[in-house]
Amino acid sequence: xxxxCQTVFIAAAAGLIGCFSFLPCELHAQSAQQIKANxxxxxxxxxxxxxxxxIGEGNTGFLxxxxxxxxxxxxxxxxxENADRKLVYKAIAKKEGTTxxxxxxxxxxQIHEIAKAGTMIQDEKGAWSKK
Amino acid sequence: xxATFHTASLLLxxxxxxxxxxxxxxxxxxxxxxxxxxxxxxITVDINVKVDKALEDFFGDLDDAETGKTAGENAAQ
Numbered sequence: 001x002x003x004x005c006q007t008v009f010i011a012a013a014a015g016l017i018g019c020f021s022f023l024p025c026e027l028h029a030q031s032a033q034q035i036k037a038n039x040x041x042x043x044x045x046x047x048x049x050x051x052x053x054x055i056g057e058g059n060t061g062f063l064x065x066x067x068x069x070x071x072x073x074x075x076x077x078x079x080x081e082n083a084d085r086k087l088v089y090k091a092i093a094k095k096e097g098t099t100x101x102x103x104x105x106x107x108x109x110q111i112h113e114i115a116k117a118g119t120m121i122q123d124e125k126g127a128w129s130k131k
Numbered sequence: 132x133x134a135t136f137h138t139a140s141l142l143l144x145x146x147x148x149x150x151x152x153x154x155x156x157x158x159x160x161x162x163x164x165x166x167x168x169x170x171x172x173x174i175t176v177d178i179n180v181k182v183d184k185a186l187e188d189f190f191g192d193l194d195d196a197e198t199g200k201t202a203g204e205n206a207a208q
Contacts, residue, residue: 036189040196088189098182102179103186106183110186110194
C-alpha cells in the first residue's frame with residue numbers, strides 16, 4: 001500500500017513538472033494580449049538601447065546585442081523581447097503552414113520600414129548599417 | 132505514269148501535313164509546361180502575403196504606436 005502511494009505521488013509530480021516545463025513554449029499559455037502588453041512595456045527601454053546603438057534589429061526578426069557595454073539587465077530585456085517575438089512567429093508559422101524563419105524574415109522587413117532614424121539595422125546579406 | 136505522279140504528289144502532301152501537324156503539337160506541349168514552372172512563385176508570394184497580413188494583425192497597433200511616437204518626436208524637434 002505504501003509502495004503504491006509512493007508510485008502515485010511520483011507519477012503525479014512528474015506530470016506536474018512536465019506540464020509546467022512545456023507551458024512557456026505555447027502561445028496559448030500566455031494570451032496574445034499579455035504578450036502585447038509586455039512588448040509595449042519594454043518598448044521605451046528598448047528604444048533607448050536602440051538609439052544608443054547597443055542593440056539592433058537583425059534580419060531574422062529578432063533583436064541583437066551589438067555592444068559589450070550592454071548590462072545584464074539590457075541582455076535580459078532583449079532575451080525577454082525575443083522570446084515573446086518567437087512565440088508570435090511560431091504561432092503564425094503554424095497557422096500559415098510555414099517556418100518560423102520565414103515569418104521572422106518577413107517581420108524583419110516590416111521592422112526595418114518602421115524603425116526610427118539612428119536604429120542599427122541588419123540587411124538581408126548580414127551587413128549592419130544605421131537607418 | 133501520270134497516275135504514279137499523282138499518287139506521289141498526294142503522298143507528299145500527306146507527309147507534309149503530318150510533319151506540320153507534328154510541329155504544331157510540339158508548340159502546344161511547350162505552352163503546357165510553362166504554367167507549371169511559374170506556379171511555385173505564386174505559392175511563395177501567396178505565403179508571404181498571408182504571413183505579412185498575420186504579422187500586421189498582431190503587431191499593427193504596436194507598430195502604429197511606434198510610428199506615432201516618431202511623428203510626435205519629429206514634430207517636437
